Amino acid sequence: MSDLQSLVSELHGAIERKQFEAANELLSRSKRALLMQNALIPTPSTPPQLVALARQVLELGALASIRQTDAQLFTRYYQQLQPFYDLERHAGMPGQSSSEVDFSTSQRSKITGLYLLLLLSMGDSANFHTVLEGLVEEASLKGGRVEDDACIKYPVELERNLMEGSYDKVWRETKSERVPSEDFGLFSNVLVGTIRNEIAGCSEKAYPSLPISNAKNLLFLDSEGAVIEFAKERGWILRDGRIYFPVEPEATARSERDILVASGTVIENALGYARELETIV
């Protein structure tokens, strides 16, 4: 137990100093220690101090993995933390006597917020909402809102703005001073990339053409040079200081093909009806 305690404090230091090699080594050692005491998954018989320690180890592991931008490892840590957080959720229920486990050191909202942000940056909105649903339910039982928690509020607002299309808000949110903690800042680049692609996709459809200087502002790029580079990547045509978006293939040609396809389906459908009628009558 004391062994584990020292391991945890060492781990803390290693992650603070960004010595990830050492941290990884420490992590595997402490996880082994947890396994020996059968505390990797909390059971009713696990001593409360050990539960708190195990949770700390896993949380530190999650933070270390996110700083090394290892999404898979982070997801694994998040899943492993779930039973611990379930305990915490249970203790947080109104009318529950406080359990012996110490939750003051828990970084639950931070880890959950990071996980939400990860899902958002990966575009996995189904899972995002699945996780969120649980949180909302829990918050409303306590009589609060999910948005009361800064770490949760951040991804939730981001998602809402993304879905709505207020990309300028997302852009502003990813600016440093709005981010709740530096770990959240790690996702900013990914998110900006995401919205830039979204905006580009929208612009192709919405504008016939756009001056390069305006495009710079729209796409949140730093210089016109960056705009030109970005335009080349997407295959846009640059002429006279304007961007011309590639028009879709000629409408007439498309409609002709449409008719061909359409008549095919019409014939197919009619034959289908005839066959069905035959079987019925």
Place this chain on the structure above:
Amino acid sequence: MPAERRSLRSNNKPDTSSSANGEKANSNSQSSGVKDKAPTTRAAANKAKSASTKKDAKGASNDNMGEDDQSHMNGSKSTENGVNGSEDVEMGEDTAGAPTSSSNASKDRKSNEKMTVVVPPTKGSRSSGKDKEEDVKMEGAEDGDVENTEPEVDPTTKAIQDIKSNFTLLERAVAHFDPRFTLRVLRSISSMRKHLTPEVLAEVIVETYSASSSTASFLLEALGQANAFENAPASSQMEVDSDKKPIPKETLAEVDAYLSILVQIYLFDQREIQKGVQFSTSLIERLRALNRRTLDSLAARVYFYYSLFFEQIAPLPPSPAAAVTTIRQPLLAALRTAVLRKDVDTQATVMTLLLRNYLSTSHISQADLLISHNPFPVAASNNQIARYMFYLGRIRAIQLQYTEAHSHLIGATRKSPVSQVARGFYQASHKLLVVVELLMGDIPDRAVFRQPALERAMHPYLLLSQAVSVADLDAFLNIVNTHSETFRKDGTYTLILRLRQNVIKTGIRMMSLSYSRISLRDICLRLGLDSEESAEYIVAKAIRDGVIEATLDHEHGFMKSKEVGDIYATREPGEAFHERIRACLALHDESVKAMRFPMNQHRLELKSAQEARERERELAKEIQEGDMDDEDAGGDFDAI
């Protein structure tokens, strides 16, 4: 017995089949299983019934009783005589009380069936004797149902009679392997529920089991009537002695399960949750050991109450450590067993219970995994399908798969029973459906809100859809705030929060339709957005998502709508038409599938076809012979 049976059939034979193929038919039904025999004799009995008068019917049943006597010769004679004597009296009463010949004939038919269907001789005759007794009682009970309003019918005796008459149905279900009888028994529970008392149940148990039976003591203990056997009044003790004890009759496992369900219901109605939890847990253990397909629908019901009990105990569901989580393991085990045994009823029930369980603690991903790994049985009962679709719709809505959610919820609302009892489900599924429709960008039909069953409960949702349809963002936020409690309670709050973007989209669409050109500033003002830039991005997104047909002009800051094309020039009407036809065809297929055909009917048809052929052949032969005769005669005539 077998000799008797054969003679019985051979008597009937001339009725059903011509003598030529009679032997064949007989050997056929002899060689094939027990089930085959019932229809042939039933047909015989049917024909006999049409011919026989009331008196005949009585005579026939007397004949059967004679058989009873014979077969019990090797048993203890005196007691059997007593039983038969009492039966005789009851028979007489019955024929006097219910003078319709049809009921009599049908009873006759039933007893006939029993005679031939049940194979082990002693048990068979025993149960047939009992069957008749129960039949009488059942008819009495049905009469009682009719005269339910009359005060003189003692509810206790009536309840006892009801329960006992259900035993007959269960026995019949086992004998015929027909789940419909079991379902009938389960349906009767709701009407019986009010009359359940420990005394009623104890009396039934005492009369059904012998004192040493472990099932009886198990049931009685749960009722708190452990010493019911000693307490039984002397007179009934006598009856018990004479009736049951000498032959320790095996009670059917179905009867055990049925009584257990009644005990469960009683405990639940009395809010004796803790007791119910214990009782159900040990009951599940007992049931798992049995592997009988006729037990399936009863077992499913047992699991249902089992889970219901657990939902009521201490750490209540929203907490992740709730008591319900402890039954996931047994339920999953039950699901596995049910799948392996092809036990559709239990499988469907346990699936919905598990989904409910997971959703109650908002473990949505687990629920999703359960669905993805377990196909839901198609043959499940309607109510289970409705429940399953509701949960599925909810999960899909949370996962943003609105189209899928919509179709599931439509199914749930349509399959939901509209009776008073299931109103909660009806409302809940409609609420969810309305929200999902709004999320899909549709405005729900006004008629939905006008149904009397829904009107009050759906009022907040009506306001919501009005706000969305006029694209009034302020009003929308207002409604969400004022009714947030209701929405949270209904579990639709998170879904409703997602509606904000839909309100905006609707607004943009309306503006795009009404103006050929509008400045971004105006859009921003009208929608109550924060900035012009936001408005520009939002409109751009709407264009990309195909909500509107328009272009943006960044330099001058306006949105220019495109000419709206003729919808009838597109493929859309054709697709809609195709969709509808497909729905109609699917409906037709479903109804064909849902038709029920009597078992082994085709054999009868085959036989009658064979008969016809036989007759034809004979006719042909006769004609031939006749021709010959004619020729002969003609020849003779010629010769003269």
